[in-house]
Amino acid sequence: MQQQYDTATSTAGFTAADKFTLRMALDALGGVKGLDTLDIACRHGHTTRLLASGGARRAVGVDNCPERIRRARAHPGDDAGAEAIEYVVADAAAGMPRLGPFDLATAVYLFNHAHDRATLHTMFRAIRTNLRPGGRLLAIVPNPGAFPLVDWSPYGVRILDRLRDGDADAPLLRAQFVTGAPEPFEFREWAHADFAEAAVDAGFTTIGWQPARTPPACEVRDEAYWAAYRNAPVSSLMSCVA
Template identity: 65%
Template sequence: MRHYETQYDAIGRRFEESKTTAAFSAADTHTLLTALDAIGGVKGLDALDLACGYGHNTRLLARAGAARTVGVDISAEMIGLAREHDPHGTEDITYVVADAADLPPLGAFDLATAVYLFNYAPDRAALHAMFRCVRAALRPTGRLFAVVPNPGAFPHVDWSPYGVRILDRIPEGDAPLLKAEFLTEPPVPFEFREWPHAEFAEAAVEAGFASVSWQPARTPPPDAVRDEAFWAAYRRSPVSSLMVCTA
């Protein structure tokens, strides 16, 4: 996971710019919040947000009433940015710099979220280690909600209208390497692995999750900038899907 750490240390504040402007990020947030609402919300639950970045989803969980919220990211730069959003600790969030494939003891959680975590696993061993660490952090009735990229899009689908562009696909190792860029101004390059969803499911089951299900991307209500035609096109070829794992 070292490459992910240095990659996001370098991206820094530019990732926050992409997160707050890209359509795919808006869809991811809507998808996650819709799924959490469907289980009755997070009020009173202990929540773990993995690959928390600058803390966008971590803060959403805390503001929705989570009893305890912990955000984890391997990038010290990202955790620094997350802490800047609440320098006085008023939102009662703990941020930790750690590798999701080797989590320190953080206590037990009812819920874990992971938005674009598992696609950064460099090989199958790391992928399985991530799922084992998440399962170990959850209580017996805990759930994992993971937003993961949809494989097979490049070169057939153009995601650039939604804020991200895939530039190249390099077959190597356990999963192809995708070279991409966030479409900020100027664009910011990054890389991740194109894991089949079946590999994620296999790793989850091996880690001890009792069930794995999938939900399609959901899109926010249309507005003057992104109308229904825009979102309908996105839903035909979405960047991500939601994986739900139950302990």
Template identity: 70%
Template sequence: MRQQHDTSTHPAPRAAFTAADAHTLRTALDALGGVRDLDTLDVACGHGHTVTLLADGGARRTVGVDSCPDRVRRARERHGQDAPTVEYVVADAAEMPQLGPFDLATAVYLFSHAPDRDSLHAMFRGIRANLRPGGRLLTLVRNPGAYPHVDWSPYGMRILDRVPEGDAPLLKAQFLTEPPQHFEYREWAHADFAEAAVDAGFSTVGWQPSRTPPADASRDEAYWAAYRAWPVSSLMTCTA
């Protein structure tokens, strides 16, 4: 099973929803005291944006995992030979090899691309098996229920259709780049994510709302307030 990951490329300048998600993740990492001297894992690493964040934060070891060999190749090129604490592995998140143990794992949008319930549970189990007792998982997951009530186009993406099928509805969407980039993901409920995490052996599961960057001339406070009323994603936190 090869899942899509829309984290591998970002619109330029960065779309508002991805800027908010990046700010949310950075804020959560800071609240935990940072990652210095921790062993860290990033699943669905794309071209290595979160891997870079973890490595630059002083992680002792950072491993990025992605199912796409081309994305992993580009991520390795991004870091070159000057990052001895950074490794990349080509692997499917639903068939995660033993790479740890790690103190912290991150996953941006990964679980929203699980095609069925078995795969969703397998992804959580694979990450849990790679965490030390007390280790944490921070994952950004897409919020359900927006389409067709909410228009995210001012923030860089648009939902085109919702197809009820399988274990979770399929949402067809696009990044509002030029030209638009089409992608798909599953509309899992937060309860589905929590069930999979508990089944995998995580002892606690929590949720944090999206946090937005400081307002500026191009994106004022009214713009961000409207986004916070119904954001694209939420941060799920799990403790092993």
């Protein structure tokens, strides 16, 4: 199942947009050369390796799943900067330990897995604790409110249902990756205002938002494909300064 998940997320159109958005944001900040960097919810290590290949002094990948960390460590390791990479099993939802300090943190689809508001705030506090003053968090977060008005299946993910379960702080979304055999997953539909509230509570002083950016058109995904995506993107980039 983990291999199916990795394949689905690595080949989906929305993932290509997320990677391009994050890469452009890092370039706009002047890159990561010489920085201490932290990648939370690193999964199989793609963003961690991106930070290392950009010249980061440290590129620490953190995930709460030992199997995902095992798969990240099993990567062939021929990327530039591989000697800077470390992987740690830890859970931001449980108040991840202090591993830094760091200059930059990335979090790709971390916060939407907070099952309640207290957990969401714990995640932001754990990251803030690991950043130096003036350090920055770049987070890819889902855009709320599209289902059932927008069909994201051409971009690799389909929302099946939105469930309001009792007194939960955010609706539960049931979804599938649809790049191959449908792969189910679930996440919480937090509003962007909820993320911003948690960031301010954690001590971040500046919170900004950027729309998703899309890669150059190619034979597989032409400009019409990306123009449609930009009208209803899966995600946005959240930027927070400590």
